[in-house]
Amino acid sequence: MTVKQIKSIKHTFLLLFFCCCAFTVTAQSKDIKQGSSHPDATDNPIKGKVVKNKKAAQAEAEWRMQIYNSDQHRTNPVSEPSADMLLQKSDEIKVEKPYLPLQLSDNNITLLGRKISLHQSGFPEKIQSYFTSDVKGLSAEPINIITEAIHFHVISAATHKDIKFKNEGITYTDTKPGKISWTALNTGDRLNMEVNASLLFDGFMSYTVKITALQDVKLDDIKLHLPFNMAIAKYMMGLGTAGGARPDTVKWKWNLPAKQDGTWIGMVNAGLQYSLYDQHYADPLHSKPDLQHPLPPPLSWSNSGKGGILITEKGTSMLAENYSGIREMKKGEALYYNFALQVTPLTIDSKSPWLDRFYWNGQ
Numbered sequence: 001m002t003v004k005q006i007k008s009i010k011h012t013f014l015l016l017f018f019c020c021c022a023f024t025v026t027a028q029s030k031d032i033k034q035g036s037s038h039p040d041a042t043d044n045p046i047k048g049k050v051v052k053n054k055k056a057a058q059a060e061a062e063w064r065m066q067i068y069n070s071d072q073h074r075t076n077p078v079s080e081p082s083a084d085m086l087l088q089k090s091d092e093i094k095v096e097k098p099y100l101p102l103q104l105s106d107n108n109i110t111l112l113g114r115k116i117s118l119h120q121s122g123f124p125e126k127i128q129s130y131f132t133s134d135v136k137g138l139s140a141e142p143i144n145i146i147t148e149a150i151h152f153h154v155i156s157a158a159t160h161k162d163i164k165f166k167n168e169g170i171t172y173t174d175t176k177p178g179k180i181s182w183t184a185l186n187t188g189d190r191l192n193m194e195v196n197a198s199l200l201f202d203g204f205m206s207y208t209v210k211i212t213a214l215q216d217v218k219l220d221d222i223k224l225h226l227p228f229n230m231a232i233a234k235y236m237m238g239l240g241t242a243g244g245a246r247p248d249t250v251k252w253k254w255n256l257p258a259k260q261d262g263t264w265i266g267m268v269n270a271g272l273q274y275s276l277y278d279q280h281y282a283d284p285l286h287s288k289p290d291l292q293h294p295l296p297p298p299l300s301w302s303n304s305g306k307g308g309i310l311i312t313e314k315g316t317s318m319l320a321e322n323y324s325g326i327r328e329m330k331k332g333e334a335l336y337y338n339f340a341l342q343v344t345p346l347t348i349d350s351k352s353p354w355l356d357r358f359y360w361n362g363q
Helices: 003-029 054-069 083-087
Strands: 103-105 108-111 114-118 124-131 138-144 151-156 166-176 179-187 191-200 204-213 217-229 235-238 249-253 262-267 270-277 308-314 317-323 327-329 334-336 338-344
Touching: 124 270, 124 338, 151 191, 217 270, 262 308, 262 317, 262 338
Parallel strands: none
Antiparallel strands: 103 108, 108 114, 114 124, 124 138, 151 217, 166 179, 179 191, 191 204, 204 334, 204 338, 217 317, 217 327, 235 262, 249 308, 262 270, 270 338, 308 317
């Protein structure tokens, strides 16, 4: 066999190899895993997969971009796309296994492995986890994630004391298996605080907090306190902390290049992630650097550089104090001190995260 013939055979084998690879990649690219909420998806006989044609994929891409370019959403920092996004396609969220339907009883909401009790102000009074230490089962005894109710301090510049609010109580506006929503009005002589909140079956809570001035008022601060239980506050990620053991003290200021707006504190079977934003928030892409949509600091929380976050020990709690600093409000002016909470862990199933893979297609 001549050298020319050998080269010709090698060339033929290489050509066949690349053709096979191209066919395999093309076939695999059609198996795009997608939630059941999309109207153009059809079930595949392979469990956990959904097959879509090219037209359906293009429709989904346009739908996702329409949602992303809108400033009317708040996405879930833990998962993408968020349940808030999906609400724009459907009025009711389907509870996916292994999650359980939400159950409401006397301001107590139970969900898979967790329980949330609401204060009359509309904010969580108790957040509890029932997950075992290996996250493979549930325990009869709950673990308290916070030591007292999550609350705001609105401090008058005239008296340097808290402005008192009267809690008007909670009104539930939606009590579906996948989502429970409520409102709460807290009234004062100089300010009103309107709370609109919702909880999804996976433990994600979103809060819209509108503070309106009833008269001209000068304030020392508006700050949100999240009192973490010291027993569970072992690890931390975010606000300049890459992950691992929680520092004794964290001092953080709003920084545009950092693209951060919150943190997670907890341990394996009990924790809480939170983030701060305002009514202008538009979440950047999670899977690639997003230069076209930078993460601007919220006007309320950052307050022209006066705001920040201080996390430090206080008594039996690890207190996350989210402050905004001195400011003035004119009569009728409104500020939005919105925030989101994600109670962790999410589910007992520990296999799915290692089986699913997500990628960005560059578009």
